[in-house]
Amino acid sequence: xxxRGKYVAGAAVAAVVGGALFWLVTTPQPxxxxxxxxxxxxxxNGERLYHAAGCYSCHKPAPxxxxxxxxxxxxGAPLKTPVGTFYPPNLTPDGxxxxxxxxxxxxxxxxxxxxSPEGEHLIPAFPYASYAHMKVEDVLxxxxxxxxxxxxxxxxxxxxxxxxxxVRRGVGLWKLMALHVTPWQxxxxxxxxxxxxxxxxNGPGHCAECHTPRDVxxxxxxxxxxxxxxxxxxxxxxxxxxxxxxxxxxTDQADVSSALAFGExxxxxxxxxxGMGEVQxxxxxLPQTDIDAIAEYLVSLx
Amino acid sequence: MIMKFAGPALAVALSIGAMAxxxxxxxxxxxxxxxxxxxxxxxxxxxxxxxxxxxxDKPYDAATVKGMxxxxxxxxxxxxxxxxxxxxxxxxTTENKAKPEIWSDAAGFEKARKDxxxxxxxxxxxxxxxxxxxxxxxxxxxxxxCHETYRQPEN
Numbered sequence: 001x002x003x004r005g006k007y008v009a010g011a012a013v014a015a016v017v018g019g020a021l022f023w024l025v026t027t028p029q030p031x032x033x034x035x036x037x038x039x040x041x042x043x044x045n046g047e048r049l050y051h052a053a054g055c056y057s058c059h060k061p062a063p064x065x066x067x068x069x070x071x072x073x074x075x076g077a078p079l080k081t082p083v084g085t086f087y088p089p090n091l092t093p094d095g096x097x098x099x100x101x102x103x104x105x106x107x108x109x110x111x112x113x114x115x116s117p118e119g120e121h122l123i124p125a126f127p128y129a130s131y132a133h134m135k136v137e138d139v140l141x142x143x144x145x146x147x148x149x150x151x152x153x154x155x156x157x158x159x160x161x162x163x164x165x166x167v168r169r170g171v172g173l174w175k176l177m178a179l180h181v182t183p184w185q186x187x188x189x190x191x192x193x194x195x196x197x198x199x200x201x202n203g204p205g206h207c208a209e210c211h212t213p214r215d216v217x218x219x220x221x222x223x224x225x226x227x228x229x230x231x232x233x234x235x236x237x238x239x240x241x242x243x244x245x246x247x248x249x250x251t252d253q254a255d256v257s258s259a260l261a262f263g264e265x266x267x268x269x270x271x272x273x274x275g276m277g278e279v280q281x282x283x284x285x286l287p288q289t290d291i292d293a294i295a296e297y298l299v300s301l302x
Numbered sequence: 303m304i305m306k307f308a309g310p311a312l313a314v315a316l317s318i319g320a321m322a323x324x325x326x327x328x329x330x331x332x333x334x335x336x337x338x339x340x341x342x343x344x345x346x347x348x349x350x351x352x353x354x355x356x357x358x359d360k361p362y363d364a365a366t367v368k369g370m371x372x373x374x375x376x377x378x379x380x381x382x383x384x385x386x387x388x389x390x391x392x393x394x395t396t397e398n399k400a401k402p403e404i405w406s407d408a409a410g411f412e413k414a415r416k417d418x419x420x421x422x423x424x425x426x427x428x429x430x431x432x433x434x435x436x437x438x439x440x441x442x443x444x445x446x447x448c449h450e451t452y453r454q455p456e457n
Contacts, residue, residue, distance in 0.1 A: 236399075236454040258353075264449065265442020267349030269342075272449040273399070281446075 026172025033105040046145030051285040053204035057278040074154040084161025094151035121171035130206035133184040178219040197297030257295035331390045338386035371426040414448035
């Protein structure tokens with residue numbers, strides 16, 4: 001059966017070429033340390049951005065850690081996703097189990113490029129494709145703020161997922177389509193506060209992670225930004241953020257701002273289920289000017 | 303003689319009453335879902351009014367605040383007494399945002415109810431604006447705490 005032999009050989013060559021190509025295009029592309037700017041850390045700004053970015057929501061302590069201070073991002077609490085359950089790691093400066101010994105460049109590569117200190121792809125349940133749009137100075141300030149926290153021991157736990165090494169490598173393909181590393185650009189046609197809101201929503205706030213629908217490759221459909229859709233966590237739907245006022249859900253910009261600041265406490269009913277409650281809790285810790293800026297940007301989405 | 307029959311008669315009357323309310327508790331699933339959603343909506347309007355007082359849009363008055371928190375507490379008592387979380391309501395598939403965890407984790411759901419009742423009692427017991435400022439966020443957290451686990455967004 002020479003025909004079949006040829007076919008097998010062809011398939012083998014295709015597999016080798018395909019495998020090599022897969023290996024090539026999925027190779028991690030870290031930033032070099034020289035890419036970091038000279039920067040004097042601003043702890044207060046770091047704390048503000050830490051809340052805007054919602055790091056705690058995912059890196060909160062595992063329930064069985066029983067910490068004196070449960071507000072520390074000690075990690076280990078389960079985060080269920082469609083690809084498996086993660087236990088996001090300890091972000092306190094503990095040398096053994098936390099990020100005490102992580103260099104600034106390794107931190108920036110994790111948060112803005114989705115790479116572990118060992119150079120492997122991180123799973124995009126960690127919203128680094130949004131954080132990639134942050135100002136690197138803001139990321140360094142978060143790093144400095146985290147370094148100022150009390151170190152606690154909370155050992156790293158491996159995720160429960162199938163075919164982990166292959167999936168990690170495959171994330172390299174996903175990054176080709178979904179990781180855009182351009183920093184956020186201000187739009188001079190809008191006010192400074194609108195631009196601040198746009199930055200907070202598209203960068204640290206990672207609002208698109210849930211509010212923008214995704215295609216079959218889990219790549220956000222940018223043409224339908226913030227139009228809502230299936231919840232990425234697989235539970236119900238996420239509402240659209242367009243026409244919040246026109247749809248009569250909110251009376252005006254101040255009403256949207258009040259919903260983000262107060263949530264349930266102000267009788268607002270669409271800002272608590274399926275992860276939004278955590279987001280609202282984080283936003284409520286921002287200065288009023290930032291909350292108003294987010295609202296100004298949101299009500300401009302038509 | 304009359305007294306001799308009054309006791310049993312009363313007991314019979316009471317037990318008929320009790321049976322009637324048990325029967326009511328198993329009302330039509332669609333009505334139960336409507337009832338809980340209407341009650342929840344009314345309560346969120348009350349929360350809006352409470353926030354208005356906190357923000358100074360309306361003048362603070364201890365009796366008004368107590369009346370509002372008692373009103374929400376009464377609404378919760380009514381919902382639970384009427385059995386709005388009856389398992390039969392799971393058959394309603396439109397606009398029903400109750401998650402199955404309400405039944406699979408009944409103890410957690412009961413704790414979420416109790417947290418809200420405790421927060422309402424604390425708000426009702428506050429006597430000045432500072433006390434209200436401390437109590438209202440805890441009530442908001444109790445509403446949110448239950449919704450985060452037991453209510454799903456639009457489906």
